[in-house]
Amino acid sequence: MPPVMEGYKPFGIPMRELESVYLLYEEYEALRLADYENLNQEEAAKKMNISRPTFTRLYDKARKSVAKAFVEGKAIIINGGTYITDEFWYRCEDCHETMVSMEPATHCQKCDSDNIIQLNYKPDD
């Protein structure tokens, strides 16, 4: 189920100082199923068609990201996700650009840094 918004912005932080945390769609979905729909992790994992350890990992990451945004006054950007496409999603650790590629990428499209991390997980790792 796609989220109803692309993310959240905190009040009272000037735009120029606003930093973001990133939440993958599947992390959002894990949080929604567990904390909003009140499913247990077993049920939620089944619903997402993923293993229980994978669910736990997504769920932990989602909670950490949301807590970080909440405590540190960061925006939350919801994006990424293997459940929708086979594309590769990356975030540049230097300029924080998020990019989508049809092929594995090694460099940021914006600043050419090789300090990029892949956002979407492999379903069977």
Ligand SMILES: [Zn+2]
């Ligand atoms: Zn970059």
